Amino acid sequence: MSKFFLFQDQKKCIGCMACVVACKSRQGLPRGPHPCLVVTVGPQWVGEQPRTAFTFMPCFHCENPWCVAACPTGAMHQRSEDGIVTVDPDLCVGCKTCISACPWGAPQWNPETGKAVKCDLCHDRIEAGLKPACVTVCPTQCLYFGTPDEIPEVRRERYAKARAQEN
Amino acid sequence: MQEQVYSLCFMCSVRCPIKVTVDNGQVQFIQGNSHVPGIGDSICPRGVAGISLVNDTQRVQSPMIRSGPRGSGQWRQVSWHEAYDYIADKLKQITDAYGGRSVLLGERTQLSTHVSKTFLRAIGSPNHFTHDALCKGSLNTACRSLLGYTDGQIGMDYANTKHLVLYGRNIFESIQVKPVRQFSEAMEKGARLTYIDPRVTVTATKAHRYWMIRPGTDLALNYALMHVIINESLYDGDYVDKWVSGFDALCGFVKPYTPDWAEGETGIPAAEIVDFARELASQKPHVIFHCGYRCASHENEIYFRRSIFILNALMGSIETPGGMFFKKGPAEAGGKPVRKLTDQDLPKPSDIRFDKVGTPDFPTPDPNHGVAQMMPQAILNEDPYPLKALFAYRFDPLSSIPDTNYTRQALDALDLIVSIDINYSEIAWYSDVILPESTYLERMDSPQQANGPKPQIFLRQQAVSPRYDTRPGPVILQQLAERMGLGEYFPYTTMEELVDWQLAPTGFERADFKEKGFVAYTDQKLLWDRKTGIKFKTPSGKIELVSSLLEEAGYPSFPAYQSMSRPENGADFRLVVGRCAQHTHISTQNNLYLNELVPHNSLWINAARAEELGIKDNDTVEVASENASGRIQARVTEMIHPDCVFMLHGFGHEVPRAERSYQKGVSDSLLMRNVTDMIGGSPALHETIVSVRNAGEKP
Ligand code: SF4
Ligand code: SF4
Ligand code: SF4
Numbered sequence: 132m133s134k135f136f137l138f139q140d141q142k143k144c145i146g147c148m149a150c151v152v153a154c155k156s157r158q159g160l161p162r163g164p165h166p167c168l169v170v171t172v173g174p175q176w177v178g179e180q181p182r183t184a185f186t187f188m189p190c191f192h193c194e195n196p197w198c199v200a201a202c203p204t205g206a207m208h209q210r211s212e213d214g215i216v217t218v219d220p221d222l223c224v225g226c227k228t229c230i231s232a233c234p235w236g237a238p239q240w241n242p243e244t245g246k247a248v249k250c251d252l253c254h255d256r257i258e259a260g261l262k263p264a265c266v267t268v269c270p271t272q273c274l275y276f277g278t279p280d281e282i283p284e285v286r287r288e289r290y291a292k293a294r295a296q297e298n
Numbered sequence: 299m300q301e302q303v304y305s306l307c308f309m310c311s312v313r314c315p316i317k318v319t320v321d322n323g324q325v326q327f328i329q330g331n332s333h334v335p336g337i338g339d340s341i342c343p344r345g346v347a348g349i350s351l352v353n354d355t356q357r358v359q360s361p362m363i364r365s366g367p368r369g370s371g372q373w374r375q376v377s378w379h380e381a382y383d384y385i386a387d388k389l390k391q392i393t394d395a396y397g398g399r400s401v402l403l404g405e406r407t408q409l410s411t412h413v414s415k416t417f418l419r420a421i422g423s424p425n426h427f428t429h430d431a432l433c434k435g436s437l438n439t440a441c442r443s444l445l446g447y448t449d450g451q452i453g454m455d456y457a458n459t460k461h462l463v464l465y466g467r468n469i470f471e472s473i474q475v476k477p478v479r480q481f482s483e484a485m486e487k488g489a490r491l492t493y494i495d496p497r498v499t500v501t502a503t504k505a506h507r508y509w510m511i512r513p514g515t516d517l518a519l520n521y522a523l524m525h526v527i528i529n530e531s532l533y534d535g536d537y538v539d540k541w542v543s544g545f546d547a548l549c550g551f552v553k554p555y556t557p558d559w560a561e562g563e564t565g566i567p568a569a570e571i572v573d574f575a576r577e578l579a580s581q582k583p584h585v586i587f588h589c590g591y592r593c594a595s596h597e598n599e600i601y602f603r604r605s606i607f608i609l610n611a612l613m614g615s616i617e618t619p620g621g622m623f624f625k626k627g628p629a630e631a632g633g634k635p636v637r638k639l640t641d642q643d644l645p646k647p648s649d650i651r652f653d654k655v656g657t658p659d660f661p662t663p664d665p666n667h668g669v670a671q672m673m674p675q676a677i678l679n680e681d682p683y684p685l686k687a688l689f690a691y692r693f694d695p696l697s698s699i700p701d702t703n704y705t706r707q708a709l710d711a712l713d714l715i716v717s718i719d720i721n722y723s724e725i726a727w728y729s730d731v732i733l734p735e736s737t738y739l740e741r742m743d744s745p746q747q748a749n750g751p752k753p754q755i756f757l758r759q760q761a762v763s764p765r766y767d768t769r770p771g772p773v774i775l776q777q778l779a780e781r782m783g784l785g786e787y788f789p790y791t792t793m794e795e796l797v798d799w800q801l802a803p804t805g806f807e808r809a810d811f812k813e814k815g816f817v818a819y820t821d822q823k824l825l826w827d828r829k830t831g832i833k834f835k836t837p838s839g840k841i842e843l844v845s846s847l848l849e850e851a852g853y854p855s856f857p858a859y860q861s862m863s864r865p866e867n868g869a870d871f872r873l874v875v876g877r878c879a880q881h882t883h884i885s886t887q888n889n890l891y892l893n894e895l896v897p898h899n900s901l902w903i904n905a906a907r908a909e910e911l912g913i914k915d916n917d918t919v920e921v922a923s924e925n926a927s928g929r930i931q932a933r934v935t936e937m938i939h940p941d942c943v944f945m946l947h948g949f950g951h952e953v954p955r956a957e958r959s960y961q962k963g964v965s966d967s968l969l970m971r972n973v974t975d976m977i978g979g980s981p982a983l984h985e986t987i988v989s990v991r992n993a994g995e996k997p
Binding site (some may be wrong): 143145146147148149151152153155156157161163173174176180181182184226260264267268269270271272273289292 | 327328329330338340341342343346347349350419469471473475478479483484485486487488498500502503504505508590836879880890891892893894895935936937
């Protein structure tokens with residue numbers, strides 16, 4: 132499991148995809164690959180109200196990543212210091228094994244370089260004291276980046292606000 | 299070497315403050331300017347995608363002169379020198395024969411609009427117009443008729459509101475970053491959202507209350523709300539006593555418009571209308587009935603927009619925390635505003651405007667913007683006089699003015715069309731000369747006088763050098779004026795000189811913007827006392843429900859409600875258009891990143907009606923109006939009212955060189971009728987009836 136965690140408050144997400152574009156622009160990607168994705172379900176009626184669910188899907192940086200296990204060259208690897216799963220473009224031979232191994236469709240094919248590309252949790256940005264690109268730009272600030280143990284606290288705070296409004 | 303440049307976005311018209319990370323002369327990342335309160339690092343998808351605008355190889359890369367017939371796509375790449383010579387010679391012939399008034403200049407309002415206005419005045423033409431009427435001309439007139447200010451002088455306090463009411467103002471898809479961020483925070487703290495639209499949008503799916511209203515009947519809903527508010531004395535009595543004139547006339551007028559009556563018009567249950575009025579009354583005055591943008595819908599648009607302001611007035615929410623407020627200028631803070639070229643002593647044109655705004659034929663729209671959709675008929679009928687040349691400055695009459703074929707016919711009658719543009723837009727492609735402008739990331743621009751509770755000045759600072767042989771618009775116009783012997787009103791040769799000239803009276807300097815991208819006149823919030831100090835600019839100094847502006851022009855303040863016609867034929871629908879989060883009007887469809895997300899438009903059609911017509915989801919359908927037809931993919935859904943179909947604005951581009959968007963989807967302007975709200979000034983974009991049939995079938 133990665134030391135870090137990306138958390139999305141679905142209630143606030145408006146499905147604008149600023150995160151998707153930010154991720155692509157940071158990685159300088161052409162048309163095609165999208166290391167993070169916003170999956171839209173709906174709109175559909177929930178009781179009297181129309182509702183849409185937007186789910187933010189980057190890489191989960193799994194505890195035992197199948198992509199890493201499957202990669203024949205060692206290009207896909209998990210960093211020991213923080214558990215971030217990244218692909219080393221120098222070692223990647225573009226065999227697409229990781230793409231078929233990941234159940235979440237996280238690694239993507241970059242047709243320009245012929246190599247795999249994926250969410251690397253913007254480790255260069257994190258190391259520079261910045262937030263990941265997707266989190267940075269989100270207009271509703273529904274994305275939260277932190278360590279897993281911070282999440283319950285964030286969640287609690289947001290839930291408390293919602294409760295206060297109901298009462 | 300990495301540096302941070304603070305600037306202003308221009309992917310849409312909002313001009314959000316941005317921070318651009320530049321590395322070795324390349325834009326590396328774009329985010330919000332967190333020095334600006336309320337924005338933080340946030341930016342919308344279009345803003346982030348600015349990076350692919352700068353680097354786009356499909357934009358106009360150097361001046362071009364047409365070498366084949368108009369629209370044929372045959373171009374000669376020329377030097378700036380040659381382009382200027384060509385234009386100047388042609389213009390001289392035209393103005394010698396027909397006078398300066400035969401020249402038109404249309405643009406999207408922008409930071410250097412004062413430069414284009416000056417350019418036209420120097421030529422001796424009154425015919426400057428902006429895209430504003432197409433967007434919100436009627437709103438502008440409504441606002442002036444009640445408050446004495448234009449809509450642009452009014453802001454909303456999203457952060458502190460208790461209830462936001464939106465009529466098709468799709469706040470979460472037509473994104474302005476600051477309001478979205480502030481209002482989503484307000485919602486977390488308990489603010490309520492009511493959304494009214496014949497179509498379910500993302501905003502609808504976030505709302506506490508959503509009404510799928512019958513298209514075009516929002517005015518009926520508002521009259522019923524007024525009825526309940528007055529009947530049950532739910533209004534802010536002190537505020538109304540002090541600030542509202544014509545209240546008695548309103549009381550008499552709305553008597554017959556009961557909730558039961560409105561239910562029949564709108565389809566919204568009467569009891570819900572009553573509940574809604576009561577809820578709002580309990581939250582007043584911290585409520586906002588949002589007056590909208592891109593609110594050019596119907597021929598009676600002006601009265602609908604007026605009704606929104608009247609509801610705000612009844613709630614006492616104008617110039618109130620959590621309501622609307624008037625934007626305060628530098629004078630309120632004891633400062634001097636940024637100077638504009640139009641502040642100079644310029645020649646005054648003696649002719650009336652091409653659109654007749656300001657004459658008894660068309661007295662009430664704002665002459666500051668003019669009425670763009672009058673252009674085709676003015677050209678074709680030579681009424682009021684012959685028009686022979688058009689400058690289209692980032693304004694595209696072919697996709698923005700309804701009825702494209704009619705507009706094209708008018709353009710054919712012109713002797714000269716010059717586009718100043720970044721992209722190969724429809725109009726650029728149809729021009730005689732294209733003068734390529736540098737993108738907003740490649741140029742400094744005129745300072746933005748940003749009025750508000752804390753008046754500020756923002757500066758669009760250049761982030762990178764131009765990728766191609768392009769120039770900033772104000773420099774292009776200065777050079778052209780110079781070439782035509784009209785240089786005296788343009789006291790600059792570079793953007794830096796222009797900015798310095800403009801800043802001179804303010805006491806601020808260019809260097810002051812380096813660190814944060816803006817300067818403030820004060821650190822105090824300037825609010826007027828809502829009990830005693832609101833300075834309405836109407837003749838009576840009050841909110842004029844009975845409007846002197848309208849009545850003096852011979853229009854009633856409260857005409858009887860007229861029911862919106864329902865499409866009669868079984869295959870007929872009212873065409874409704876709108877926006878998505880990923881595109882701006884007509885200008886981003888070819889952007890690499892945005893095109894990937896939303897490559898074309900589709901036609902939303904109500905599931906039950908689609909079934910009657912034998913149309914299934916994803917079928918190709920033919921949608922036809924009295925003007926034209928097109929083929930488009932159907933999106934069959936329960937999420938739209940049976941009376942209308944919906945499509946995104948701005949698709950169906952016909953320019954081969956803009957490869958990504960070429961012939962994707964259907965252009966709404968092609969289908970629409972060119973009809974106008976003659977009091978407010980907006981085109982009535984939702985007055986077109988279309989028929990829809992499955993394109994697989996033979997008729
Ligand atoms: S930027 Fe934020 S609001 Fe927009 S889709 Fe991404 S997560 Fe959702
Ligand atoms: S790419 Fe897939 S398998 Fe690999 S870490 Fe990410 S989610 Fe897990
Ligand atoms: S953390 Fe970085 S790489 Fe991962 S989805 Fe967000 S922007 Fe993309």
